[in-house]
Amino acid sequence: MQRNHPVDLFPYFLTLDDLDGPIDWERLFGNDHPVEIDIGCGRGMFLVNAGEKNPDRNYLGLEIDFRAARHGADRLQRRKLDNVKIIGCDATLALDKFIPHSSVEATHVYFPDPWWKKKHRRRRIFTDRLINQMVHVLKSECFVHSWTDVEEYFEVIFNLMSHDKRFITHPTPIEKIPEHELDYLTSFEMKKRKLGSTIYRGLWQLKPEVK
Numbered sequence: 001m002q003r004n005h006p007v008d009l010f011p012y013f014l015t016l017d018d019l020d021g022p023i024d025w026e027r028l029f030g031n032d033h034p035v036e037i038d039i040g041c042g043r044g045m046f047l048v049n050a051g052e053k054n055p056d057r058n059y060l061g062l063e064i065d066f067r068a069a070r071h072g073a074d075r076l077q078r079r080k081l082d083n084v085k086i087i088g089c090d091a092t093l094a095l096d097k098f099i100p101h102s103s104v105e106a107t108h109v110y111f112p113d114p115w116w117k118k119k120h121r122r123r124r125i126f127t128d129r130l131i132n133q134m135v136h137v138l139k140s141e142c143f144v145h146s147w148t149d150v151e152e153y154f155e156v157i158f159n160l161m162s163h164d165k166r167f168i169t170h171p172t173p174i175e176k177i178p179e180h181e182l183d184y185l186t187s188f189e190m191k192k193r194k195l196g197s198t199i200y201r202g203l204w205q206l207k208p209e210v211k
């Protein structure tokens with residue numbers, strides 16, 4: 001049978017128009033489990049894997065490319081993965097207005113767009129502004145994870161994060177040997193590792209005295 005109408009992906013795919021203010025996590029997920037956010041989740045490979053592996057945690061993806069976001073939500077719907085949702089939105093806007101203060105246990109920023117051209121660099125998402133937004137939404141002693149294959153961008157991220165007195169810098173997370181074809185954290189990691197690229201990985205934790 002051919003589908004000639006868009007699949008209804010609600011409540012796996014949402015937009016900011018579906019929200020009437022800061023998100024009530026219990027209302028969104030139907031439970032009070034810890035929440036983690038994937039900023040720029042692409043087609044949602046991390047969210048699907050993490051959601052399946054950790055049914056007692058909730059995951060929210062923020063993705064500006066609605067096609068990619070809907071593709072991810074379709075995967076969630078097929079698996080009936082109710083502990084994961086994706087919002088099609090500009091993550092910086094969502095973090096400013098819709099993610100409640102001190103309510104999130106981890107933020108993940110994997111393979112943020114590098115914006116190679118110098119004149120486009122200001123479009124990069126991992127900036128002081130994003131760090132302040134993450135500090136605002138994270139709970140005390142919670143985590144920021146960020147990986148990229150772009151060495152120069154990672155240096156920028158690492159310098160920003162490790163000079164920020166609000167965070168402890170943890171040792172580099174171990175690179176896992178994939179056990180099968182799809183055993184990667186994100187689709188970009190899979191793509192880049194299959195090409196033989198080095199992946200730069202960072203993990204930081206909010207200091208207890210910050211909140």
Ligand SMILES: C[S@@+](CC[C@H](N)C(=O)[O-])C[C@H]1O[C@@H](n2cnc3c(N)ncnc32)[C@H](O)[C@@H]1O
Binds near residue numbers: 039064089109113125
């Ligand atoms: C290189 S891709 C990485 C996708 C995924 N994290 C992965 O590792 O496979 C970067 C993603 O960030 C998204 N993105 C860029 N700016 C964004 C923003 N302001 N808000 C939400 N998503 C954003 C892009 O649309 C793209 O899907």
